[in-house]
Amino acid sequence: HGDCPLSRLLRHLLTARRSLDICLFAFSSPQLGRAVRLLHRRGVRVRIVTDAQYMGLQGSQIGLLRQAGIQVRHDQESGYMHHKFAVVDGRMLITGSLNWTTQAIQNNRENVLVTEDVEYVQPFLDEFERIWEKYNPINYKFF
Amino acid sequence: HGDCPLSRLLRHLLTARRSLDICLFAFSSPQLGRAVRLLHRRGVRVRIVTDAQYMGLQGSQIGLLRQAGIQVRHDQESGYMHHKFAVVDGRMLITGSLNWTTQAIQNNRENVLVTEDVEYVQPFLDEFERIWEKYNPINYKFF
Numbered sequence A, B: 001h002g003d004c005p006l007s008r009l010l011r012h013l014l015t016a017r018r019s020l021d022i023c024l025f026a027f028s029s030p031q032l033g034r035a036v037r038l039l040h041r042r043g044v045r046v047r048i049v050t051d052a053q054y055m056g057l058q059g060s061q062i063g064l065l066r067q068a069g070i071q072v073r074h075d076q077e078s079g080y081m082h083h084k085f086a087v088v089d090g091r092m093l094i095t096g097s098l099n100w101t102t103q104a105i106q107n108n109r110e111n112v113l114v115t116e117d118v119e120y121v122q123p124f125l126d127e128f129e130r131i132w133e134k135y136n137p138i139n140y141k142f143f
Helices: A005-013 A030-041 A062-067 A102-107 A118-134 B005-013 B030-041 B062-067 B102-107 B118-134
Strands: A019-024 A045-050 A071-074 A084-088 A092-096 A112-115 B019-024 B045-050 B071-074 B084-088 B092-096 B112-115
Touching (some): A005 A030, A005 A092, A030 A045, A045 A118, A092 A118, B005 B084, B062 B071
Parallel strands (some): A019 A045, B019 B045
Antiparallel strands (some): A019 A084, A084 A092
């Protein structure tokens, strides 16, 4: 119905006008994938950081997002890139335990915290810029 | 060293004087397990909610915590109890992507948000009380 967690999340994302920075361990929800591609087509600058191990799994949206022309970077470490957050227009932080998967949205007990409080948003913005640069393919080490 | 993520987390936890409510998908860190048992011995009221599937895995601290006399409840659903938060003295919320595992602390890229802002703390307190009651063994359905 109109106020399920997925609808709330979609409503927040679809307020994006300029930028959407997404940092997600797992992204396989088709509805959220469609929303992100829609924002990209509207001219919003979308950037995605994800986990290298998870991105290749069946059902991952990452391939479709890349095909749509969206920039995606991934970790190159043995540990997980385990964040689950997004920042809309550098202004609104969406963070919590929720991966963007249908399993998590429908079956799990999860939390999502949404805030425009700069004190909380800024460290996540800083972390995004830090790992966006760290995972730049130019910096890949082959091992 | 003194200000690694584990030290910061321990420092926050060890401020508990009256209560510690923990809601964690995975809890296997021996250091954090010791800290929680220490608080229990000091007379802090510790309550733990965890995930039924994960709690039996090798390395889980849940057995040791129960042996120490700490109350633990778990979900009885097919989905995951995927929260990763704690509330200290009903006052300080510690939440984020981090499960309390050595793997996550040492190898993953994670976030932990710490706040005493009632606006953010209260919904997590409410969620804790809700699932603490929901997972009361009295309410078990056998299936």
